[in-house]
Amino acid sequence: MEDFFIRAMLAGVGIALVGGPLGCFLVWRRQAFFGAALSHSALLGVVLGLLLGINLTVAIFVLCLLLAILLVWLERQRLLASDTLLGILAHSALALGLVALAFIEGIRVDLLSYLFGDVLAVSVEDLIVIYALVIVTITALTLIWRSFLSSTVNEDLAEVEGVPVTRARLVFTLLIAGTIAVGMKIVGILLIISLLIIPAAAARRLSATPEQMAVIAAIIGVLSVVAGLFGSLRWDIPAGPAIVVAATACFVTIMAWPRRRTPHPR
Amino acid sequence: MRGAKTRMVTEDKGDTLIEARGLSVRLSGRLILDNVDLRVSRGEIVTLVGLNGSGKSTLVRTILGLMTPDSGNVVRAPGLRIGFSPQHIDRDPTLPITVARFLTLGTRAPRSRLQTLLGEIGASAVLDSPLAELSGGELHRVVLARALLRQPDLLVLDEPLAGVDVSSQSELYRLIADVRDRYGYGVLLVSHDLHVVMAATDTVICLNRHVCCTGHPRSVAQDPQFVSLFGKHVAETLAVYTHHHDHRHDVAGEPVPVDEAKRSSSLGP
Numbered sequence: 001m002e003d004f005f006i007r008a009m010l011a012g013v014g015i016a017l018v019g020g021p022l023g024c025f026l027v028w029r030r031q032a033f034f035g036a037a038l039s040h041s042a043l044l045g046v047v048l049g050l051l052l053g054i055n056l057t058v059a060i061f062v063l064c065l066l067l068a069i070l071l072v073w074l075e076r077q078r079l080l081a082s083d084t085l086l087g088i089l090a091h092s093a094l095a096l097g098l099v100a101l102a103f104i105e106g107i108r109v110d111l112l113s114y115l116f117g118d119v120l121a122v123s124v125e126d127l128i129v130i131y132a133l134v135i136v137t138i139t140a141l142t143l144i145w146r147s148f149l150s151s152t153v154n155e156d157l158a159e160v161e162g163v164p165v166t167r168a169r170l171v172f173t174l175l176i177a178g179t180i181a182v183g184m185k186i187v188g189i190l191l192i193i194s195l196l197i198i199p200a201a202a203a204r205r206l207s208a209t210p211e212q213m214a215v216i217a218a219i220i221g222v223l224s225v226v227a228g229l230f231g232s233l234r235w236d237i238p239a240g241p242a243i244v245v246a247a248t249a250c251f252v253t254i255m256a257w258p259r260r261r262t263p264h265p266r
Numbered sequence: 267m268r269g270a271k272t273r274m275v276t277e278d279k280g281d282t283l284i285e286a287r288g289l290s291v292r293l294s295g296r297l298i299l300d301n302v303d304l305r306v307s308r309g310e311i312v313t314l315v316g317l318n319g320s321g322k323s324t325l326v327r328t329i330l331g332l333m334t335p336d337s338g339n340v341v342r343a344p345g346l347r348i349g350f351s352p353q354h355i356d357r358d359p360t361l362p363i364t365v366a367r368f369l370t371l372g373t374r375a376p377r378s379r380l381q382t383l384l385g386e387i388g389a390s391a392v393l394d395s396p397l398a399e400l401s402g403g404e405l406h407r408v409v410l411a412r413a414l415l416r417q418p419d420l421l422v423l424d425e426p427l428a429g430v431d432v433s434s435q436s437e438l439y440r441l442i443a444d445v446r447d448r449y450g451y452g453v454l455l456v457s458h459d460l461h462v463v464m465a466a467t468d469t470v471i472c473l474n475r476h477v478c479c480t481g482h483p484r485s486v487a488q489d490p491q492f493v494s495l496f497g498k499h500v501a502e503t504l505a506v507y508t509h510h511h512d513h514r515h516d517v518a519g520e521p522v523p524v525d526e527a528k529r530s531s532s533l534g535p
Contacts, residue, residue, distance in 0.1 A: 028361045078294065150371040153355075153363065153397075157409075160330050160350040161372040161416070207362050 004120055005233065008186075011122040012225030012243060014130040015183040015195060018137040020218025022179055023196030024203070024210070025172060028152050033083060034071070035193040037090035038064045039180045042189045043097030046114055050104055057129065057181045064177035067093065094189075117188035117240030119229070126185060133182045137175050144168045149210055187240035194244045195221060202251035205259075220250050281308040283346060283420045283452040284329060288338035291324055298324045300476040301338070306420060309450040311443065313483075315460060316473035317495065322456045323353060325473065326424050329454070346420060349413030353424040353456075355405060359398040365408050368397050373415045383411050387441065388434070403430040407438070414445065420452045421445075427457060439466060460496070 026035050042060045049059030071089060075082050101109060110118070141148075148168040151158035159165045183192045199220040200213070207213035228243030283306050291299040299321045306312045316322050327333040329340055330350060369380050377393075384390045389407040392400060400408060406426055413421055421442070427435045443466040446453055455467070470486040472479045472495065479489040486492050 028358055030358065146371070153361070153368065153371060154352060156327070156330075156332055156352050157350055157355075157372070157412075159332060160348055160422075163372075201360070204360050204362065209362055209364075209367070213362055 004122070005229070007122045007124070007127060008119045008239065009226065009229055010127055011130050012119060012186050012229060013222050014127075014134045015179065015186050015192075016199070016221030016225045017218050018134055018175075018179055019183070019196040020199055020203070020216075020221045021141055021214035022137070022172075022175060023198075023200035023221075024214045024217050025148065025152060026176070026193075026196055027200045027204075028210075032193070032197050033086050033090075035176060035180075035196060037071070037086040037093075038067055038176060039184070039189055039192045040090040041067045041093030041097070042180055042184055042192075043114060044093045044100065045097075045181070046189075047097050047100040047104065050109070051100075060181035060184060061177050064180055065174070068173045068177065113188070114184070115188050115190050116238055117184070117186050117191065119186045119232075119239040119243075122185065130182055133178055137178065140171055140175060144171050148172060187243055191240050191244050195224070195247065198244070198247040198251050199224065202247070202254045205254055205257075220247065224250055282306075282341075283308055283343050284454075285341045286325075286329055286338065287341070289325065289328055289335045289340070290337045291321075291328055291333065292336050293324070297475065299328070299335070302473070302477055304329065304454075304471060304477075306452040306454050308419070308452050309446060310468045311446055311453040311455065311466065312469045312471060313455045313457060313467040314471050314473055315457060315496075320473045321475050322473055323424060326422060326454070326456055330422060343419065347416055347418045349416045349418030349421045349451075351406070351409045351413050351421075351423045351426050355409055357398045357400075357405075361398070363397050364394050365392050365397055365400070366394060368408065369412050369415055372412060375415055380411075380415075383415060384408070387411050387414075388437070403434060406430055410438070410442075417449075418451060420454065422454045424456045426455070442466075 026032050041063060045060035045063035046056055048063060049056040052059070067089065071082075071085065074080075074085050074089075080088075098111075101111065113121070144167075147158065147163040147165075148171075150161070150163050151165045151168055155165055179196070180192055183195065186192070187195050199217040202220050203213045203216035206216050224247035225243050227246040227249075229239055231237065231246065232239040232242040285303075285305040287303055289299050289302045289304075290297070302321075302325060304312070304314075304325070314322050314325065324333065328335050330348065331340065365384075366377065366380055369375070369383075381390060381393060384393055384407075387407045387410060389404055389411070392404055392408065397405075397408075407430075410423070410426055413423070423442070426442075427438060430438060442453060442455070445451055467483050469480065470483050471477055472486060472489070472492050474491075474495060478491040478495065479486050481489075
């Protein structure tokens with residue numbers, strides 16, 4: 001097996017490992033669209049990074065955070081429903097990114113690789129960054145797990161019971177922004193959130209506890225990455241979309257599986 | 267961010283658990299609460315009544331520190347533990363969580379204690395049920411159980427009887443009064459269900475953005491402001507309202523004698 005293929009595999013597996021649990025929280029909190037909005041704006045981060053000559057991952061991370069802060073602020077103004085705000089922000093940030101990209105002269109930019117990923121160009125440095133993210137994310141999630149789960153079930157109740165609700169939400173937003181910034185390279189801006197959402201949704205029917213769902217989502221994500229990459233190699237198809245198609249196939253298979261009739265516990 | 271800005275002064279003031287002074291809250295320019303005072307003492311049941319939009323929930327949220335008042339302040343007894351039952355628990359079926367897990371999200375407790383507590387509330391059958399599959403009435407009992415599990419000084423129950431059928435309402439309400447008698451919890455209750463609630467309340471606060479009247483249920487029911495707000499008919503039935511039961515119902519609807527239920531109870535600390 002070629003080196004670039006092994007690097008791609010390791011990178012994809014790393015993103016899938018953190019994507020599983022993070023995706024579960026996005027699904028439980030009904031924030032799938034929030035995640036998508038943040039990732040769409042990542043292109044603007046790429047452009048700013050190129051213009052300012054700073055590291056693209058850092059640029060995307062910072063831009064996602066700024067956007068998340070802007071969203072929270074706009075939501076507090078109560079001018080528009082939050083899904084409308086997300087729709088406006090997501091697509092205007094994407095359009096702004098595309099327009100700004102057109103103005104950059106002298107740099108040949110492979111737009112498709114940003115939009116849909118370029119998993120086969122993963123370097124050793126990328127791998128180090130990805131696995132640093134994996135360690136940080138899993139550690140942080142473990143630390144906030146109990147309080148964040150409680151505030152996901154009911155934020156008011158959690159806050160009255162003394163849970164640091166805002167801090168947990170902030171940590172979660174940081175982790176999502178980090179995953180978008182690092183994972184963009186693998187499946188691209190347009191598809192990164194699907195690698196979080198689809199495995200989590202697929203895992204629901206197989207899980208009896210939140211922890212089970214997080215682990216199963218990570219496993220489904222890893223399987224999707226492996227299947228997608230081999231499919232990409234075998235049929236010469238783009239890797240990012242192949243991974244997402246594999247995840248979707250997992251989801252459809254699990255949903256279509258006949259439900260085992262369990263006697264009601266009562 | 268939210269709540270952190272609320273000024274929470276703690277000072278020792280005898281049996282007062284929580285006291286709000288001169289609370290005013292504006293939401294997008296509209297005055298929702300106007301100079302509201304409220305106090306709950308140890309062992310006291312205070313019921314907040316008022317029509318829709320009278321600011322009941324806003325007052326509860328402000329007292330809990332979930333909202334910041336534009337003026338006024340909330341004083342808590344030092345180390346006050348609050349057990350809270352919110353009006354709505356939005357359950358997402360994508361989150362696989364059982365009742366047992368839900369109960370212990372706030373306070374760790376052994377399974378036996380959860381079982382006893384739910385038995386006390388007449389919902390022992392649901393311990394391992396998925397939270398998303400509970401009926402409205404079962405959910406209210408479970409949320410109440412989570413509040414009681416904290417062994418609180420103060421119970422704050424926002425519409426705890428909504429969705430509970432009428433015969434269970436009086437029984438659940440008696441349970442709240444019973445807990446108060448045994449452990450001296452203070453209780454702040456928000457309710458629409460005037461009949462059931464007023465029977466065992468110590469103090470009624472009738473809210474209509476401002477406190478329009480306050481006092482013992484009987485005197486409040488005769489207050490002209492209360493009569494004009496809720497209508498003559500409601501006020502008259504409340505004034506003569508007394509209610510006796512020789513049995514209660516468990517969650518399956520089976521009658522359970524009150525005496526026996528009390529003997530076998532081991533609720534609270």
